[in-house]
Amino acid sequence: MSVKQALLALLEEGPRYGYQLRAQFEQRTGSTWPLNVGQVYTTLTRLERDGLVVGAGADDEGHVVYRITDDGRDAVAAWFTTPVERTQPPRDELAIKLALAVTVPGVDVGAVIQQQRSATMSALQDYTRLKRQAEGGELSWSLVLDSLVFAAEAEIRWLDHCEARLRRAQIERPETLLDEILTEEADEEARR
Amino acid sequence: MNAPTSAVLRMDAVTRVHGEGATEVHALRSVSFGVHPGELVAVMGPSGSGKSTLLTLAGGLDSPTSGTVSVEGTDLEGLGAAGRARMRRTSIGYVFQDFNLIPALNAIENVALPLELDGVRTRTARAAARAALDEVGIGDLATRFPDHMSGGQQQRVAIARAVVGDRRLILADEPTGALDSDTGESILRLLRARCDAGAAGVLVTHEARHAAWADRVVFLRDGVVVDETGADSAEVLIDSGTPR
Ligand SMILES: Nc1ncnc2c1ncn2[C@@H]1O[C@H](COP(=O)(O)OP(=O)(O)O)[C@@H](O)[C@H]1O
Ligand SMILES: [Mg+2]
Numbered sequence: 001m002s003v004k005q006a007l008l009a010l011l012e013e014g015p016r017y018g019y020q021l022r023a024q025f026e027q028r029t030g031s032t033w034p035l036n037v038g039q040v041y042t043t044l045t046r047l048e049r050d051g052l053v054v055g056a057g058a059d060d061e062g063h064v065v066y067r068i069t070d071d072g073r074d075a076v077a078a079w080f081t082t083p084v085e086r087t088q089p090p091r092d093e094l095a096i097k098l099a100l101a102v103t104v105p106g107v108d109v110g111a112v113i114q115q116q117r118s119a120t121m122s123a124l125q126d127y128t129r130l131k132r133q134a135e136g137g138e139l140s141w142s143l144v145l146d147s148l149v150f151a152a153e154a155e156i157r158w159l160d161h162c163e164a165r166l167r168r169a170q171i172e173r174p175e176t177l178l179d180e181i182l183t184e185e186a187d188e189e190a191r192r
Numbered sequence: 193m194n195a196p197t198s199a200v201l202r203m204d205a206v207t208r209v210h211g212e213g214a215t216e217v218h219a220l221r222s223v224s225f226g227v228h229p230g231e232l233v234a235v236m237g238p239s240g241s242g243k244s245t246l247l248t249l250a251g252g253l254d255s256p257t258s259g260t261v262s263v264e265g266t267d268l269e270g271l272g273a274a275g276r277a278r279m280r281r282t283s284i285g286y287v288f289q290d291f292n293l294i295p296a297l298n299a300i301e302n303v304a305l306p307l308e309l310d311g312v313r314t315r316t317a318r319a320a321a322r323a324a325l326d327e328v329g330i331g332d333l334a335t336r337f338p339d340h341m342s343g344g345q346q347q348r349v350a351i352a353r354a355v356v357g358d359r360r361l362i363l364a365d366e367p368t369g370a371l372d373s374d375t376g377e378s379i380l381r382l383l384r385a386r387c388d389a390g391a392a393g394v395l396v397t398h399e400a401r402h403a404a405w406a407d408r409v410v411f412l413r414d415g416v417v418v419d420e421t422g423a424d425s426a427e428v429l430i431d432s433g434t435p436r
Pocket of ligand 1: 210211217218219237238239240241242243244245246
């Protein structure tokens with residue numbers, strides 16, 4: 001995860017110290033990806049080494065404050081104008097699990113699919129509950145929740161699709177099915 | 193009196209077989225579940241898995257081949273056709289997949305009809321119907337006839353008719369099918385609010401994002417409940433067994 005870019009982006013708003021950066025990051029993302037403060041300071045040290053931030057002394061309470069440099073601003077601009085790389089699809093483990101489930105003998109693929117669908121549905125219920133609670137709250141957090149909702153929804157749709165395909169293709173050779181599922185998975189990823 | 197935790201809807205080992213012999217279809221096989229006050233349960237499953245069958249049985253619109261369906265502790269079979277019809281006017285709100293509005297009545301008359309049939313005074317019934325139409329966001333279409341409304345508008349009239357008055361059990365078959373995503377979400381909000389206020393709800397949907405508003409999601413496959421989310425295990429044990 002791009003802790004580095006996220007911290008830099010927050011520093012665009014003005015000089016901050018580590019605890020402040022962590023608090024602001026978590027506020028905007030609803031603590032979906034918790035940061036520990038050690039991670040924040042390690043990252044700040046690396047950003048300083050790379051010349052993207054500079055230490056700007058301590059505030060009245062002794063917190064070490066960091067300020068973004070011109071190179072840092074360029075890095076933030078580059079981050080916002082470059083698409084996120086899609087080389088590591090987050091659903092990889094599930095796709096691999098299903099790919100193996102349809103080929104390894106003796107696996108009840110239907111049960112694998114249903115178990116996952118139930119788990120993903122439970123997560124979707126949790127996100128929906130959080131969305132209802134967050135109503136009227138901060139836009140940034142609500143957008144993060146939407147992202148989780150869409151991803152869970154897409155996963156359930158894909159599972160439904162796999163199940164329907166399996167039902168139709170029970171007589172097909174499993175290798176063929178495996179290829180098709182993986183191709184569709186890749187297509188789906190490309191569309192998201 | 194029922195205990196406070198007793199189910200508004202309870203289905204015990206409900207089986208429904210259509211036709212016989214070679215054309216026999218087992219639409220539902222020994223399905224058991226309960227829905228309690230305050231609870232919204234979503235039913236998901238592929239086309240033909242028995243979702244509508246389950247809902248029509250729960251609403252007393254169809255009778256099980258075996259097993260029992262009870263609403264607020266009363267066995268629907270024992271009520272007879274007239275008793276079931278009265279239950280549908282007063283306790284059970286039903287949103288049909290194809291809306292089922294009466295073409296000769298305008299929106300407010302359609303919504304007020306169950307109340308008026310039950311003997312509520314016209315003025316009172318119309319006021320309640322008007323409030324329900326407002327709730328689904330089409331108060332301004334009160335005097336419009338179904339033929340002059342879009343699919344989404346008709347669907348909202350059907351939903352208003354199902355929630356008007358003090359319904360204890362709300363059954364909705366794909367109630368968001370004809371709606372855009374914002375309107376669909378507002379309908380879910382409404383169903384959720386009714387359940388939070390103490391009604392019991394069953395929502396059939398193929399949209400995961402809508403099912404996610406429910407407390408529990410039940411998965412149907414070939415007429416069998418294969419799985420469910422969100423239930424605490426004690427509830428499952430109680431609800432899947434035979435009557436206490
Ligand atoms: N009146 C009927 N006569 C014969 N078969 C029926 C009837 N109603 C439903 N079925 C069959 O029962 C099964 C379940 O149908 P239904 O409950 O409508 O499914 P769903 O709503 O999940 O699509 C299907 O195979 C359907 O063809
Ligand atoms: Mg149906």
